[in-house]
Structure formats: C-alpha cells, structure tokens
Amino acid sequence: MGSQMHINRDDLVGRDHFIACPSCDHLADLSSMAEGDRASCSHCGHLLCVLHRAGLNRVMAWSSSALIFLLLACSFPFLSFESSGLKNVMTLPMTVVRLYQQDMPDLAILIAGFIILIPAMVLLLLFNLATTLAYGRYNPWTNVMCRFVFQLQGWSMVEVFFIGVLISLVKLGKTATIVTGLSFWAYAAFSICFILAITGFDRLQAWRRIGELQEAG
Amino acid sequence: MSASTARALDLVSCHSCMKLTEQDLQVCPRCGSDLHPRKADSLNRTMALLITSCLLYIPANLLPIMVTEQFGRTSENTIISGVLVLIKNGSIPIAAIIFFASVVIPLGKLAILFYLCWTVKFGSKISSRQRTLTYRVTETVGKWSMIDVFVVAILAALVHLGGILSVHPGEAGLAFAGVVVLTMLAAKSFDPRLIWDRDVLTNE
Numbered sequence: 001m002g003s004q005m006h007i008n009r010d011d012l013v014g015r016d017h018f019i020a021c022p023s024c025d026h027l028a029d030l031s032s033m034a035e036g037d038r039a040s041c042s043h044c045g046h047l048l049c050v051l052h053r054a055g056l057n058r059v060m061a062w063s064s065s066a067l068i069f070l071l072l073a074c075s076f077p078f079l080s081f082e083s084s085g086l087k088n089v090m091t092l093p094m095t096v097v098r099l100y101q102q103d104m105p106d107l108a109i110l111i112a113g114f115i116i117l118i119p120a121m122v123l124l125l126l127f128n129l130a131t132t133l134a135y136g137r138y139n140p141w142t143n144v145m146c147r148f149v150f151q152l153q154g155w156s157m158v159e160v161f162f163i164g165v166l167i168s169l170v171k172l173g174k175t176a177t178i179v180t181g182l183s184f185w186a187y188a189a190f191s192i193c194f195i196l197a198i199t200g201f202d203r204l205q206a207w208r209r210i211g212e213l214q215e216a217g
Numbered sequence: 218m219s220a221s222t223a224r225a226l227d228l229v230s231c232h233s234c235m236k237l238t239e240q241d242l243q244v245c246p247r248c249g250s251d252l253h254p255r256k257a258d259s260l261n262r263t264m265a266l267l268i269t270s271c272l273l274y275i276p277a278n279l280l281p282i283m284v285t286e287q288f289g290r291t292s293e294n295t296i297i298s299g300v301l302v303l304i305k306n307g308s309i310p311i312a313a314i315i316f317f318a319s320v321v322i323p324l325g326k327l328a329i330l331f332y333l334c335w336t337v338k339f340g341s342k343i344s345s346r347q348r349t350l351t352y353r354v355t356e357t358v359g360k361w362s363m364i365d366v367f368v369v370a371i372l373a374a375l376v377h378l379g380g381i382l383s384v385h386p387g388e389a390g391l392a393f394a395g396v397v398v399l400t401m402l403a404a405k406s407f408d409p410r411l412i413w414d415r416d417v418l419t420n421e
C-alpha cells in the first residue's frame with residue numbers, strides 16, 4: 001500500500017485500474033485485484049469494489065427469481081387476522097390500498113414505492129443490464145439504465161418492511177390469532193433474492209464492462 | 218499525503234461510474250454524467266434539508282400516528298405514547314426497537330450530520346477516518362426509521378373488523394415519512410470528501 005506515495009500523474013489518466021475513493025478522494029491502485037477479491041480504501045476503509053466471479057449470471061438468476069417471488073407476494077393472502085370470531089384476510093397491496101382509502105394518497109404512493117414499485121423497477125433494470133452486459137449487446141440506453149439503477153437502489157426498503165411485518169406479528173400475536181399466508185413466505189424469499197441481486201452487481205465492475213463494450217463497439 | 222488525492226493531481230472522479238479523468242472535462246467520457254470534483258453546494262443543501270426535517274419532526278411526534286377503534290371507542294397514539302403503551306403491556310423488546318427506529322435513529326442522524334457539517338467548517342479533534350465511518354453508518358441506517366410507519370400501514374390493513382376492532386393510520390405517518398426522506402436526502406447531499414479536504418489544507 002505504501003506504493004501510493006509515488007504516483008506519477010501521467011500514469012493515471014486513461015488507466016482504469018486507478019480510482020479515487022468516493023469517501024475520501026485518495027487514490028487506490030486496483031491493478032492487483034483478481035476475480036473474487038474485494039478492495040477497501042486504505043485511508044478511510046470504504047469498500048471500493050468487489051470483483052464477483054460469474055457475477056452477471058448470478059445477478060440474472062437472483063433478479064429473475066426475485067421478480068417471480070414479488071409477483072407471488074402480491075397475488076395471494078399475506079396475513080390473516082382473527083379476533084372475537086371475526087376474520088380479515090389481508091394481501092400485500094392492501095397495505096397501500098387501505099392508506100389510499102383513508103385519505104392518505106401521498107403516504108400510500110410513498111410506501112408503494114418503497115416496498116413494491118422501486119424494488120420491482122430495480123430488478124427489471126438489473127436483469128436487463130446483466131443480460132445486456134453478459135451477451136455484449138451494448139446500446140446507448142445501457143448507460144442511462146446503469147446510472148439509474150444505482151440511484152434507485154438506495155430508496156428500496158424491502159428489508160425494513162419485512163422487519164416491520166415481523167414486529168406486527170409479535171405485537172398482535174398476544175391478543176389475536178394471526179395466520180401467515182403464501183404471500184408472506186413469498187415476500188421473505190423475495191427479500192433474500194433481492195438483496196443477493198443488488199449486492200451481486202458491483203458498480204465498478206459493471207462500468208468497466210460497459211467501458212470494454214464501448215471500445216469494442 | 219496531499220499528493221495522493223485526485224484533487225491534488227487535478228483529476229476528478231465520476232460520482233456515477235468512478236472513472237478518473239482530467240478536471241477540465243465537463244462530462245464523463247464513460248457514462249455521460251456531469252462531472253463535479255465535489256458534490257455541488259454540499260454543505261448548504263445538507264443544512265437546508267436538515268433544518269426542514271427538524272421542523273417536520275415536531276408534527277411527526279405531536280400528531281397521532283395510529284388511531285385504534287374498539288367497540289365504538291377511539292384512542293389515538295403518538296409515536297411516544299405508542300411506545301409507552303407497549304412498555305405497559307410488557308412488550309419491552311418491541312418498545313425498544315420502535316423507540317430506537319423512530320427516536321434514536323432520526324435524532325442521532327440529524328445531530329451527527331449537523332456536527333459533520335460544523336467540523337467541515339471549523340475542524341475537529343476526531344480523526345477524518347473516524348468521522349467518515351460515522352457518516353457511512355448514518356447513511357446506511359437512515360431508512361430503518363421507516364419501521365413504525367410500515368407497522369402502522371400493516372396493522373391498518375390487517376386489523377379491520379368494522380366497529381369491533383379497527384386500526385386507522387394517523388396524520389403523523391406522512392410527516393414522519395417526510396422526515397425519513399429528507400434526512401436520507403441530507404445524507405446523500407453531504408460529501409464526506411470535504412472532511413478530508415480540510416486535512417490536506419492544514420497539512421500544507
């Protein structure tokens with residue numbers, strides 16, 4: 001790591017193995033990275049890059065399974081609630097619809113975005129990008145999609161919502177009977193696949209692949 | 218030290234694709250994003266968003282977040298009174314999670330971001346590495362504050378037995394979601410490299 005002290009400026013420009021840490025601006029030399037390695041900034045500890053093995057195939061697999069699980073999660077009963085001999089069955093979209101019916105359209109749209117719409121959009125973009133990059137079918141839209149997918153990612157709250165579901169279960173479990181439906185398990189599977197899909201798509205690795213395709217095309 | 222940053226060598230790193238290019242370029246040659254050596258107007262934007270979220274945090278706590286209707290009687294709960302009810306009913310772990318997510322995280326996040334903005338202007342005894350780490354943690358945990366709003370949305374959809382027992386969302390939900398979104402935007406507009414720029418200046 002001490003080699004960083006003697007960086008010659010002319011060696012840097014146009015060489016893609018040098019990057020500047022987005023957290024502290026110190027330069028890092030990634031030329032010795034091999035597949036499967038991860039690199040962190042030696043000054044601030046920020047994770048710079050993970051070179052995934054067969055990364056694009058994994059992203060294709062996880063993002064397509066996540067999309068299927070999300071579709072299932074939206075179509076079947078999520079939870080059912082039983083108290084005093086009465087029963088109410090709830091689906092996942094009902095969390096949003098009920099807010100809308102209670103005159104809170106803004107909150108309904110926000111929550112729909114955080115738990116369903118943004119994650120779905122991220123998955124569609126990831127699947128599209130992974131196939132495009134794996135088969136080398138680069139087009140100008142690839143840039144737009146890749147920029148967009150990383151901006152959008154930070155706004156999905158899939159895992160937060162799932163913990164919210166677990167808390168609701170415990171909260172009500174004392175006083176009423178709660179039964180988990182098929183969609184509950186589908187959403188759990190969706191959360192796991194979603195997280196694996198987004199963590200499997202490394203920003204730098206993806207952009208370097210795009211750079212290669214730009215030069216080839 | 219100073220010679221090993223991109224800025225010291227008149228280079229700029231693309232915020233979107235991390236490509237390192239000459240500082241006089243306006244647009245990234247690889248991804249087409251606009252290039253800025255640092256996030257635009259970072260401190261002012263962050264401060265403006267932080268002040269707005271502080272103001273919004275007041276109605277988020279004063280208005281009811283959840284309205285329960287049981288046999289015709291309605292009872293309203295704010296975030297804090299909801300936590301107190303949970304403690305009274307003996308659900309200490311859940312009370313702790315909700316309190317942490319709805320009070321500790323948002324207030325902690327506001328305090329830390331204000332503090333970081335202040336240190337960029339006036340310096341600090343805490344090392345840049347430590348402060349950058351604090352910033353990264355703050356940025357990552359921010360979205361967990363939404364838990365209570367999600368719980369209310371789930372309860373409102375699930376506990377719906379007409380006049381016998383129903384849960385309705387309260388007005389604080391939108392205010393609180395607003396606080397979460399604004400603090401997330403504030404964290405995104407803060408540029409941690411400003412912490413290090415000060416080190417470079419004082420070392421020279």
Ligand SMILES: [Zn+2]
Pocket residue numbers: 021022023024025026041042043044045046
């Ligand atoms: Zn760094």
Ligand SMILES: [Zn+2]
Pocket residue numbers: 231232233234235236245246247248249250
């Ligand atoms: Zn770029």
